[in-house]
Amino acid sequence: MHVGFFSGDITRSGGTENVSVMIANRLVAHDGYEVSFVSLFEERPEPFFAINSKIRRFALYPTAVHGIRHYADTCRRLRNVIRAHRIDVLVDIDGILDMYSLPIRRGTGVKVISWEHFNYHQNPDVPYRKITRRWAARSADAIVTLTQADKKLYEEHLRIRRRIYAIPNPMRVPPTGGDYDLDSRMIVSAGRLTYQKGFDLLIDVASEVLPAHPDWQWVVLGDGEDREALERKTIDEGLEGRLIFRGRVTDMDEYYRHASMFVLTSRFEGLPMVLLEAKAHRIPIIGFDCETGPSDIVTDGVNGYLIPCFDTERMSMSVEELITNPRKRSDMASHALDDAERFDMDTIIRSWIQVLNEVTQ
The missing domain is CATH 3.40.50.2000 (Glycogen Phosphorylase B;)
Known part of the structure; x- marks a missing residue:
């Protein structure tokens, strides 16, 4: 199964990029999974968070662009990447990206998972997140929220036609241990x-x-x-x-x-x-x-x-x-x-594999 994680720019240093890289790195270590990152663009030559060398990266544009200003072209470029690399499942790591992935489901057969990293009531940066959430409720193959509370908000406010799951972010084990520094100021x-x-x-x-x-x-x-x-x-x-x-x-x-x-x-x-x-x-x-x-x-x-x-x-x-x-x-x-x-990586990866298997059945 080829899983593509769709990002605005996977080279950024935010929490969304961090957890996406963590999940992708662990998923590619499992037999039967090919993993890629697809970004609208990449502003830096190397990602802030280290990506496994087995994972390929594709950028739809060579320089930073506002995809909504080139909407039809962005959908076309995404469709071409999906087809050329035979991506089976596209995980939108920001729900706003659903506006590009959902229209190409029919022509490519790709399964789309909308991954909510904020919560149902918040629409940072762009007001049309409200629209993409309603669209995902109707057309995405699955929606993943980070908390049970947010899953409940989705179920209360939207008519979900497909599956919705709550999977928390994983807690990364520190590279070195040590006692709590009680003398710290x-x-x-x-x-x-x-x-x-x-x-x-x-x-x-x-x-x-x-x-x-x-x-x-x-x-x-x-x-x-x-x-x-x-x-x-x-x-x-x-x-x-x-x-x-x-x-x-x-x-x-x-x-x-x-x-x-x-x-x-x-x-x-x-x-x-x-x-x-x-x-x-x-x-x-x-x-x-x-x-x-x-x-x-x-x-x-x-x-x-x-x-x-x-x-x-x-x-x-x-x-x-x-x-x-x-x-x-x-x-x-x-x-x-x-x-x-509750935040153990092995448990969380098993949950993601369950979602991937269910949307491709």
């Missing part, structure tokens, strides 16, 4: 610097917490279009040198290993990979309890704190509590992996 956050991730709210929290703790530092990993505005706000709040936007880094594990806690300020999520990575490194987590995602990973009061959405005062108090209570941090770290088996 570094708070870590990570993600693309966009409105979704709420780093403007993070600065508000940092401005309440850091001035009282001059020996502590807060590091944000990741890049994005809001970086300049966020760094300007950081300076305005007098946090220069205390709250540091580090940009894209290739050694995130090193930061996780030496983090005292991980803080998530997202306005919405699917199932955030950064929380799974923090969990894998046994770091206490504090995050806004947005509609889907954090509550699947964090047990409030056990391995972290879930904060009512956008209550920066409450979040500041929780960060302050962990800063001043190392025993609490240590206790939460000891419970980080209590339910980790």
Whole structure:
């Protein structure tokens, strides 16, 4: 079976690309599976996340384009790749890509799986996600959500004609182990610097917490279009040198290993990979309890704190509590992996193989 993962640009460094590469790398190791990545375009010569050498990559365009402005041509190019390389199943790793894959099902016979990485209520970047979700409900061979809560939202709001599954993202086992660093004075956050991730709210929290703790530092990993505005706000709040936007880094594990806690300020999520990575490194987590995602990973009061959405005062108090209570941090770290088996890669790959087998029967 030839499985193609369809991406906007698989060379990017986001969580969607991360989990897609993880699943593809593991799938290609199974007998009977050929795996490829198909991107609208690739801005970088090499992907941020290492892709197995057995996996081929195809780009529909040689340079960055807005596919919707070349809609008919994009569908034609995708159809040509599907036919030329005999792709049996196309997994759209962003639901917005359904607009290109669903029209070519009939002419190619390819099976289409729509993989939701946000949640039903969120339409980041483009408002016509609402349209593609309804289209997928009618025409996709399967829909995969990241959480049972989001699966339920789909079932409540759409008339699903095919199968819908909830498969979580896998938790990557850190390359090296080690004990929780109780002496750390570094708070870590990570993600693309966009409105979704709420780093403007993070600065508000940092401005309440850091001035009282001059020996502590807060590091944000990741890049994005809001970086300049966020760094300007950081300076305005007098946090220069205390709250540091580090940009894209290739050694995130090193930061996780030496983090005292991980803080998530997202306005919405699917199932955030950064929380799974923090969990894998046994770091206490504090995050806004947005509609889907954090509550699947964090047990409030056990391995972290879930904060009512956008209550920066409450979040500041929780960060302050962990800063001043190392025993609490240590206790939460000891419970980080209590339910980790739900995110085991072998279990998740078996679920994906089940989906692939069922859509091709």
